[in-house]
Amino acid sequence: xxxxxxxxxxxxxxxxxxxxxxxxxxxxxxxxxxxxxxxxxxxxxxxxxxxxxxxxxxxxxxxxxxxxxxxxxxxxxxxxxxxxxxxxxxxxxxxxxxxxxxxxxxxxxxxxxxxxxxxxxxxxxxxxxxxxxxxxxxxxxxxxxxxxxxxxxxxxxxxxxxxxxxxxxxxxxxxxxxxxxxxxxxxxxxxxxxxxxxxxxxxxxxxxxxxxxxxxxxxxxxxxxxxxxxxxxxxxxxxxxxxxxxxxxxxxxxxxxxxxxxxxxxxxxxxxxxxxxxxxxxxxxxxxxxxxxxxxxxxxxxxxxxxxxxxxxxxxxxxxxxxxxxxxxxxxxxxxxxxxxxxxxxxxxxxxxxxxxx
Numbered sequence: 001x002x003x004x005x006x007x008x009x010x011x012x013x014x015x016x017x018x019x020x021x022x023x024x025x026x027x028x029x030x031x032x033x034x035x036x037x038x039x040x041x042x043x044x045x046x047x048x049x050x051x052x053x054x055x056x057x058x059x060x061x062x063x064x065x066x067x068x069x070x071x072x073x074x075x076x077x078x079x080x081x082x083x084x085x086x087x088x089x090x091x092x093x094x095x096x097x098x099x100x101x102x103x104x105x106x107x108x109x110x111x112x113x114x115x116x117x118x119x120x121x122x123x124x125x126x127x128x129x130x131x132x133x134x135x136x137x138x139x140x141x142x143x144x145x146x147x148x149x150x151x152x153x154x155x156x157x158x159x160x161x162x163x164x165x166x167x168x169x170x171x172x173x174x175x176x177x178x179x180x181x182x183x184x185x186x187x188x189x190x191x192x193x194x195x196x197x198x199x200x201x202x203x204x205x206x207x208x209x210x211x212x213x214x215x216x217x218x219x220x221x222x223x224x225x226x227x228x229x230x231x232x233x234x235x236x237x238x239x240x241x242x243x244x245x246x247x248x249x250x251x252x253x254x255x256x257x258x259x260x261x262x263x264x265x266x267x268x269x270x271x272x273x274x275x276x277x278x279x280x281x282x283x284x285x286x287x288x289x290x291x292x293x294x295x296x297x298x299x300x301x302x303x304x305x306x307x308x309x310x311x312x313x314x315x316x317x318x319x320x321x322x323x324x325x326x327x328x329x330x331x332x333x334x335x336x337x338x339x340x341x342x343x344x345x346x347x348x349x350x351x352x353x354x355x356x357x358x
Contacts (some may be wrong), residue, residue, distance in 0.1 A: 001230075012283055012286070012292045018256030034135075055085050099352060123331070143229075145200075153197070176201065177203070209226045230270050231263070
């Protein structure tokens with residue numbers, strides 16, 4: 001999923017679940033920042049140290065960055081970033097490669113959500129539920145692919161069948177995908193096309209797309225209706241935010257909207273055939289019109305702004321080990337590490353992945 005879902009959709013669904021505006025913005029910002037945090041390694045003013053591995057992918061699926069980032073996608077990233085944050089293993093099948101494949105709304109994902117909800121009262125609870133929203137939503141978009149380089153991710157590039165009504169958008173989508181595949185040729189190509197959904201470009205992340213393909217080993221993907229899948233993800237996120245609001249009533253307005261009341265409005269947003277900017281506009285329009293959450297003032301969803309987190313990286317060295325605890329970025333780091341450690345050291349081993357990575 002992209003910013004239209006991870007931030008704007010997350011914010012709208014949190015608000016629909018009764019989460020107050022400021023809390024919803026913290027949740028949504030954390031959800032999107034998972035894709036943007038590149039890690040930090042800083043010595044503090046009193047010689048203490050703050051370090052955290054990235055949560056962001058080591059690769060961005062754009063021609064401008066793919067060649068530069070390919071060299072940074074290594075097995076360590078796959079173990080500590082791709083799998084816990086973007087392709088949560090479903091733990092189904094017999095081989096490790098099969099068990100590493102992400103599954104839509106898997107029992108593993110549901111267990112993760114329940115565990116993180118139990119941490120709602122921690123001081124990093126808001127941020128953790130945002131990170132959880134990102135990981136959980138991605139199980140709906142990224143199912144069928146894994147966060148390790150493996151031939152099971154490889155796609156037959158001649159097999160794609162895309163259903164897009166707009167001919168101009170169809171051309172745009174194909175052009176973007178073709179440019180990416182061309183950029184993958186040469187150094188790093190094998191890694192990139194066998195990692196995650198690199199072989200399918202951004203097709204899994206486009207909410208309006210209905211499509212099918214074959215894997216290179218002959219498996220058929222079956223028909224993937226992203227709109228229906230994303231709608232199911234939205235309902236699950238809404239349910240999660242409802243539960244969070246019950247556990248942290250100070251963040252709730254006590255007047256949630258049932259999902260059935262907004263389901264068709266959300267479906268309409270997801271059907272928007274357009275660029276990411278146009279899909280964001282669809283969320284904004286629905287928000288201002290009060291179609292997804294109560295909004296008598298017709299306020300827009302606050303624009304996603306990672307500057308607050310990013311700027312703290314630049315001046316973190318001026319803080320002491322005591323002062324850093326009040327930093328929003330430090331709160332994000334704590335929540336991210338709680339999530340990463342739980343998934344890798346508890347959740348996956350409990351589900352048969354004790355030796356997690358080949």
